[in-house]
Amino acid sequence: MINRRKTRLVKVGGVKVGGGAPVSIQSMTKVETSDVSAVVSQIKRLKNAGCDIIRVAVKTVKDAQAVRVIKRKIDMPIVCDIHFDHRLALKCIESGADKIRLNPGNIRKAGDIGEVVRAAKRAKIPIRIGVNSGSTSEDFVKSAIRYVKIFEELDFRDIIISLKASDVTKTVEAYREISKLCDYPLHLGVTASGPYDLGIVKSSIGIGALLLDGIGDTIRVSLTADPVEEVIGAKRILSSLNLRNFGPEILSCPTCGRCQVDLVKLVNDLERAIRNTQYARRKDPLTIAMMGCEVNGPGEAKEADIGIAFGKGSGILFKKGRVVKKVSIKNAVGELIKNL
């Protein structure tokens, strides 16, 4: 139902970004990049969780050299995050980085930028122009466009752009504005969005509102938390908007005075049970409803492929809005799994 904006196709290693490719998920490692074994083990956990592209912070030459070793041990495109010193970008390109992120707020000299752009061009890798509202004094859309112009003058168009602020409204407005000014793929995110519970709300609103507009080609949920939570959060945003599927989606009502079962427990049981089935990683959409009463029965949950509406002491198992059978509360989850 979402009409995605047409953008230029940019390749990050083997992952396509833009040009109608599925919205990819990014995260960032949270250990020192020179600590190769810690980085590699975190990247493997992130890959397993569903991450498509990984970024590492490069703050020293040692970090830049580690990228070469890390690349050999992982199976995911790696992006090197560069601030202040453009020479680290050059080192990372030598080490085989699949993409460079530059911050226009702290790498400003046209000569330095040009060196990186020419090296990226030779290596055939893209550069993200990653503007954060805090690190530039000018309007941050203008800051990105000024950078884009420098790149284009060097005939370099393997560009991805991000415009992150910690303020959600500001972030959304900036992306909406830049989406009208160029066709480069956009990397969405809300920066410094805070601890998990607040950060997931801010990221969902900001990234979600833009994706609803058809804006956004790759996303990163930033959370002060385990990066695996960022990937899971990103998957939830994308599946909520039917942009990608990552296994069954559970619809469940909030319950109210009508509900006569412990629905929170039953939903938890269902989530746990699904994890152990072939359905856990199935990629075609599958929606399972768990509803607390007859108001929320087969009719209300007709968008679900299968579900149970609970009454007093039992439930009704239904498929595509049609009643299949009566089930006991005790056997409800088991019967549901059996009938998937």
Add this chain to the structure above:
Amino acid sequence: MINRRKTRLVKVGGVKVGGGAPVSIQSMTKVETSDVSAVVSQIKRLKNAGCDIIRVAVKTVKDAQAVRVIKRKIDMPIVCDIHFDHRLALKCIESGADKIRLNPGNIRKAGDIGEVVRAAKRAKIPIRIGVNSGSTSEDFVKSAIRYVKIFEELDFRDIIISLKASDVTKTVEAYREISKLCDYPLHLGVTASGPYDLGIVKSSIGIGALLLDGIGDTIRVSLTADPVEEVIGAKRILSSLNLRNFGPEILSCPTCGRCQVDLVKLVNDLERAIRNTQYARRKDPLTIAMMGCEVNGPGEAKEADIGIAFGKGSGILFKKGRVVKKVSIKNAVGELIKNL
């Protein structure tokens, strides 16, 4: 920064909805309504968490009678949720309900609707036309508008409308459509959005995207969880969009290979410390940043009123982008609180 849509003012007890009033927060009790003491104790917890309007399910005459007793014991407008049997709405109005919610999907006869509308008019209370996509076979915007017409023919305009689907895109499209067709205040929500972790993402995207458009006068985050979580989630959505303030907001970076402190722990410590200060419930905006490195220092976090950027072994305390002093990691949270 959000330009809110102009809507008609409707009063729910002492709470103004629409007409430029602050976006109010709703939740629903999750115990049987006839169990007065359980309902009252849940409502008190919700009030304490920040809930403005509470809804109870009324499925029997006993429930409807309980509303009169509950009202005496609480200090919050109470909405009665009616399905199937319009006579329960009449009973609730007798019991002093502050608002009635009718579901066009299961109360369909014009005569029945008319009886409720006339009783609400006499009692001077509003009615929410609460359409859920699942419980109506026709287009659900049309279903709401058909109901509105019946109300208007009876010269009743104390109307609030909701159009909830479990699909986020469908929900957002429906609200955007109806916002162009009338000026009644809108109650936003995504229905059956699932267990906490998925539900908060779906609700944040759906409610958040609409609020960003200036659409929405009152919100309910539906979660298969403790209703207090619904209220806290709603507060996070509203504060993320600067529509309301509920105490200090913490900005914190996701950390990366640059970070040399345990920022997750430091942010948790800060959250805990704030809870015990006068700032916890302060209503004017206060933004506190906790940043993991110099990239994310005073410049990056200049949107914050106060903050700390950590380096190796110490941090820099800053206010409004200007450095105040160096602090040790051990004393960081304490120094920050002291300097608020």
